[in-house]
Amino acid sequence: MADGRSDDARHWQRIIGLWVVTSAVADCLYYFLAGPHIPPGTMSNTADGAQFDFNVLIIAALPVILAVWIYMGYAIVNWRASREGPEPVGGPRARSNVPIQTTWIVFTTVLVMFLFGFGTYELVQPGGAGGGEGPSPIWTPASHDVLPIQVIGQQWKWTYRYPTFGGFETTDLVVPDNTAVAFHVTSLDVIHDFWVYQLGVKADANPGQDNVAYTTPQQLGSFVVRCDELCGLWHGAMYDYGKVVTPAQFQAWATSTERQLAANTKFLPPFAWTYTPDANGADGGLYPDNEDPYSPVEIYGAKQPGEPLPSTKK
Amino acid sequence: MPKAGRLATTLALLIAVIGGVVFAISNLTWQPTTVAFTAGPGQPVNVTLQTVGAYGSGIHPTWVSYMLRTPDGRWEHTTMWQVPAHTRVNVTIYQYDSGSPLRNQQIGMVQGTIGGVATLNGKTFSVINANVGNGVGHTFSMPSLGINVPLYGNNANANLCSAAPCTTASPNNVIRFSFWSPGPGTYPWQCFVPCALGFLYGNGGPMQTVGWMDGFMKVVA
Numbered sequence: 001m002a003d004g005r006s007d008d009a010r011h012w013q014r015i016i017g018l019w020v021v022t023s024a025v026a027d028c029l030y031y032f033l034a035g036p037h038i039p040p041g042t043m044s045n046t047a048d049g050a051q052f053d054f055n056v057l058i059i060a061a062l063p064v065i066l067a068v069w070i071y072m073g074y075a076i077v078n079w080r081a082s083r084e085g086p087e088p089v090g091g092p093r094a095r096s097n098v099p100i101q102t103t104w105i106v107f108t109t110v111l112v113m114f115l116f117g118f119g120t121y122e123l124v125q126p127g128g129a130g131g132g133e134g135p136s137p138i139w140t141p142a143s144h145d146v147l148p149i150q151v152i153g154q155q156w157k158w159t160y161r162y163p164t165f166g167g168f169e170t171t172d173l174v175v176p177d178n179t180a181v182a183f184h185v186t187s188l189d190v191i192h193d194f195w196v197y198q199l200g201v202k203a204d205a206n207p208g209q210d211n212v213a214y215t216t217p218q219q220l221g222s223f224v225v226r227c228d229e230l231c232g233l234w235h236g237a238m239y240d241y242g243k244v245v246t247p248a249q250f251q252a253w254a255t256s257t258e259r260q261l262a263a264n265t266k267f268l269p270p271f272a273w274t275y276t277p278d279a280n281g282a283d284g285g286l287y288p289d290n291e292d293p294y295s296p297v298e299i300y301g302a303k304q305p306g307e308p309l310p311s312t313k314k
Numbered sequence: 315m316p317k318a319g320r321l322a323t324t325l326a327l328l329i330a331v332i333g334g335v336v337f338a339i340s341n342l343t344w345q346p347t348t349v350a351f352t353a354g355p356g357q358p359v360n361v362t363l364q365t366v367g368a369y370g371s372g373i374h375p376t377w378v379s380y381m382l383r384t385p386d387g388r389w390e391h392t393t394m395w396q397v398p399a400h401t402r403v404n405v406t407i408y409q410y411d412s413g414s415p416l417r418n419q420q421i422g423m424v425q426g427t428i429g430g431v432a433t434l435n436g437k438t439f440s441v442i443n444a445n446v447g448n449g450v451g452h453t454f455s456m457p458s459l460g461i462n463v464p465l466y467g468n469n470a471n472a473n474l475c476s477a478a479p480c481t482t483a484s485p486n487n488v489i490r491f492s493f494w495s496p497g498p499g500t501y502p503w504q505c506f507v508p509c510a511l512g513f514l515y516g517n518g519g520p521m522q523t524v525g526w527m528d529g530f531m532k533v534v535a
Binding site for chain 1 (some may be wrong): 324411417418419420422423425440443444445457458460491502504506508515517521522525528
């Protein structure tokens with residue numbers, strides 16, 4: 001019996017030693033080689049957060065995977081039935097091993113509870129995690145200087161209204177670097193989904209709903225906007241490109257675009273959180289949804305279409 | 315049941331199943347004809363379309379539709395056409411349908427055309443206020459190229475054409491514009507006005523069917 005315990009201790013020392021070393025190596029290799037390249041990148045604080053979360057999950061998962069593989073491999077090599085030996089018939093250790101089971105249950109329970117707590121914290125940190133938070137967001141950015149951009153989905157394209165720049169509507173999505181942005185996502189017809197992969201933003205576009213998602217871009221460059229909700233014949237063609245520019249470039253673009261589109265902006269409906277399309281088929285009137293009136297003046301200090309062009313953002 | 319009766323029933327069922335499969339496959343694989351336009355070096359291609367409020371015949375006589383005129387002058391019920399790459403495309407659209415306010419006035423703007431303008435019955439315009447007059451009936455839009463042209467509606471009380479192909483004897487608006495074809499590829503185009511009368515929010519039926527209010531422009535080298 002004493003020999004059996006000694007054998008057990010030796011096996012466990014080997015298994016645990018192998019597991020600790022390979023886990024440390026695998027985690028380090030992953031963190032330094034793959035970690036910086038894990039989607040969705042670091043173009044915004046929300047994308048950065050998502051990348052960090054993925055990395056934590058994978059670093060936590062790798063030792064678990066390795067524990068299973070190493071134990072299985074070790075068992076196959078050391079405890080397999082030999083050709084000359086008797087058929088394995090099991091025994092007390094095959095039926096139950098309380099220390100192993102207890103260790104496994106405690107270890108995985110602690111890990112899962114940690115991931116639950118970690119994931120919840122990451123979800124509710126200031127500004128949320130880039131997901132749509134509905135019309136009354138709980139997790140708002142720490143910054144009070146938030147740029148609102150309304151995202152309007154319709155079959156099959158996205159348009160964007162900038163309420164703090166006279167409410168102009170354009171097919172170009174341009175956002176400033178290092179500025180908190182509030183995407184107010186809605187739809188004029190069916191359900192779409194506003195997915196800006198590189199910015200780590202994803203929010204359903206529901207008709208009659210204002211779904212708010214926050215992000216703060218932190219790198220200049222271009223990104224892709226896709227619809228991620230099957231929405232009809234050309235759902236697959238419902239994508240376009242946006243870009244992150246410097247605040248000065250954004251200011252210049254916004255004021256210039258406001259001026260260029262002024263001839264059409266004056267015909268747009270008053271800015272509203274949501275719009276109620278006429279349900280009579282071919283009659284296409286678009287009206288602000290009176291159930292949720294919007295005052296960009298009160299909330300963002302915006303002017304209304306038709307007022308003089310601003311020289312600067314509020 | 316006598317043996318002959320069972321045999322006849324089995325054969326009838328078999329024929330019905332085979333017929334159903336053939337019908338389904340032929341419908342699923344059907345697509346409108348692609349009309350090819352060619353041009354000599356440095357020459358433009360001229361594409362002519364029309365919109366009709368109700369096609370008037372076939373399996374969907376009440377559906378709104380685009381039609382395309384072939385180079386030899388025939389009206390074809392298709393929205394698929396092919397042009398050479400990097401060529402000026404001159405588009406003429408005979409708009410025979412009525413109009414309405416737009417669900418999204420953003421598409422009341424002309425965008426992506428040469429000069430950023432189009433002409434309506436010979437008069438240049440860049441924006442249509444859909445809230446006044448006859449409103450906008452349809453648009454010609456190719457989002458991937460940034461092209462959007464609103465088509466001013468006809469007076470709904472006029473005796474509008476209701477059977478394709480329409481002729482200029484019916485009330486119509488003529489919209490012209492030009493754009494440069496891009497490199498080789500397939501580019502979807504569509505009407506952005508939810509104009510499918512009888513469908514919820516106007517978005518079903520012809521708005522979801524290639525050959526009616528959606529189509530492809532194929533660009534070849």
